[in-house]
Amino acid sequence: MSGQQDHFDEMRKPDGSVRAGYEGYCEWFDEQDPKFLKRKDKEADESFRRTGITFNVYGEGEAEERLIPFDMVPRIITAPEWRKLTRGIEQRVSALNSFLFDLYHRQEIIRAGRVPQRLFQNNEAWLPEMVGFTPPGGIYTHIVGIDLVRTGPDDFFVLEDNARTPSGVSYMLENRETMMGMFPELFSRVAVETVSNYPRRLARSLAACAPDSTEGKPTVAVLTPGIYNSAYFEHAFLADQMGAELVEAGDLRVLGGKVQMRTTSGFKPVDVLYRRVDDEYLDPLTFNPDSMLGIPGIMDVYRAGGITIANAPGTGVADDKAIYSFMPEIVEFYTGEKPLLPNVETWRCADDDSLGYVLDNLADLVIKEVHGSGGYGMLIGPTASSKELKEFREKLEAKPENYIAQPTLSLSTCPIFTKKGLAPRHVDLRPFVLVSPNGVDITPGGLTRVALKKGSLVVNSSQGGGTKDTWVLKD
Incomplete structure (x- = not known):
């Protein structure tokens, strides 16, 4: 693998030599019998099927359950690279939390003219019910996933903020467990930071975020919509690993000013609810009256200080891609510092000048819905057909405020294991961040998603992507 590269290869330099960080792994890999590696690759696939690590794909027909493909070549990040990333992530997550507090209180950032009011007036994720209320400990974003992409040796960019209910941490943990089970000797040769203590962290x-009214050790529960939800495996997995209760709406009710769960010995108060149910369905008395997934009256208990809901209702406004485009201003406004991790250049189609530029350059850009996720509702200009370009042009002209545009990035690549040996594929990274009154805690690793199709830039599992173990090397 030598010669000219049109993207940054994280394992090899343009001359084919191995980069620092991958040396130990490559030495080990070169010593292995190819038949042994092919057998292990098959084993990993079978292991994931046995464990039931699947996600649901919702199409026009019935939901289809699929295995998330796992690639056994790790993505490796050196200790100095990780230190740089963690400083940038910590700065960004702190700014996001300050922004959400301000948004539901004095809205100083809007008064200062740094962010326009229109972003919230028509935004369904902004909840009037949260105005003037401060969550326990002042924390809105208890669990955050920051999606990062890399384009060069020192060039990391934030692609997306996931402040609502970031998923994927169970895959990070299972990927590591699978790798350690298959290649224990590899971990004795290469010193890798642990991720397995994430559930304990x-x-x-979460316990540190319990309300002041909590008596004794806080009771933490995970609220799931149920077994038909696409991330149910993760909900059950995390509850089990944390030693927390996994509950559905039918297990909970409001009694005596507290949210209580049914147990074999009667009802027991819940102090912290890690909910994996969207705001709209959380409380049928406050939001959607038809919801069967929420707890009637939970918002009253919450506003009275009787329970912590993680993440706080209303945090979804920070996931909006139009807000994302203002993150450099948001970081600077609340921290007084320039962002350590830059955004990807973004054009807001709601602005006339930007819209004109985007329409003129549609075939070269990536267009995203401001409320979209999972790789849906987007256009990748360079790979789009003339019909797709025409359809998106009409959408943009009809509702420009629904879209942002970004350049087509030359994402870095990591090798994947194929029948013919190692082959480069594009990747991104979602580190997982925990926030409490005790500070910001970033697990050294994260979920690396990989575009398994040659040349593809779409890494989402719902769009044919896979995952791989992420190694942060010890010093």
């Missing part, structure tokens, strides 16, 4: 972080 999560339990500790």
Whole structure:
């Protein structure tokens, strides 16, 4: 693998030599019998099927359950690279939390003219019910996933903020467990930071966010919509690993001013609810009256200080891609510093000048819905057909405020294991961040998603992507 590269290869330099960080792994890999590696690759696939690590794909027909493909070549990040990333992530997450507090209180950032009012007036994720209320400990974003992409040796960019209910942490943990089970000797040769203590860190972080009214050790529960939800595996997995209760709406009710769960010995108060149910369905008395997934009256208990809801209702406004485009201003406004991790250049189609530029350059850009996720509702200009370009042009002209545009990035690549050997594929990274009154806690690793199709830039599992173990090397 030598010669000219049109993207940054994280494992090899343009001359084919191995970069620092991958040396130990490559030495080990070169010593292995190819038949042994092919057998292990098949084993990993079978292991994931056995464990039931699947996600649901919702199409026009019935939901289809699929295995998330796992690639056994790790993505490796050196200790100095990780230190740089963590400083930038910590700065960004702190700014996001300050922004959400301000948004539901004095809105100083709007008064200062740094962010326009229109972003909230028509935004369904902004909840009037949260105005003037401060969550326990002042924390809105207890669990955050920051999606990062890399384009060069020192060039990391934030692609997306996931402040509502970031998923994927169970895959990070299972990927590591699978790798350690298959190649234990590799971990004795290469010193890798642990990720397996994430559930313990999560339990500790959530407990630290319990309301002041809590008596004794806080009771933490995970609220799931149920077994038909696409991320149910993760809900059950995390509850089990944390030693927390996994509950559905039918297990909970409001009694004596507290949210209580049914147990074999009667009802027991819940102090912290890690909910994996969207705001709209959380409380049928406050939001959607038809919801069967929420707890009637939970918002009253919450506003009275009787329970912590993680993440706080209303945090979804920070996931909006139009807000994302203002993150450099948001970081500077609340921290007084320039962002350590830059945004990807973004054109807001709501602005006439930007819209004109985007329409003129549609075939070269990536267009995203401001409320979209999972790789849906987007256009990748360079790979789009003339019909797709025409359809998106009409959408943009009809509702420009629904879209942002970004350049087509030359994402970095990591090798994947194929029948013919190692082959480069594009990747991104979602580190997982915990926030409590005790501070910001970033697990050294994260979920690396990989575009398994040659040349593809779409890494989402719902769009044919896979995952791989992420190694942060020890010093």
